[in-house]
């Protein structure tokens with residue numbers, strides 16, 4: 001499980017980097033201020049989720065993890081970088097992540113009954 005979380009963090013970070021490099025003209029490990037904020041934010045969210053044992057299932061907790069503003073932004077990043085990531089790193093499950101973050105309302109209703 002730890003591996004998939006790490007993979008998830010890497011995936012988000014790579015997507016933000018691709019987006020920033022191509023949209024904002026940054027290079028290497030550099031990100032513009034806005035993207036860096038998103039980068040830090042997403043990392044914290046994943047870390048919190050990763051280390052917080054009292055957290056509910058991820059599909060549920062992501063609803064609270066991403067503020068609407070950040071959700072919109074990461075959504076835009078995913079829309080842009082997602083297809084590129086698929087091509088570059090087919091092993092990274094973008095679809096799973098995307099569903100988890102943005103379609104979690106649907107599954108969380110079902111999950112809450114299981115708890």
Ligand SMILES: [Zn+2]
Pocket residue numbers: 019020021023024026031032033034035036
């Ligand atoms: Zn940027």
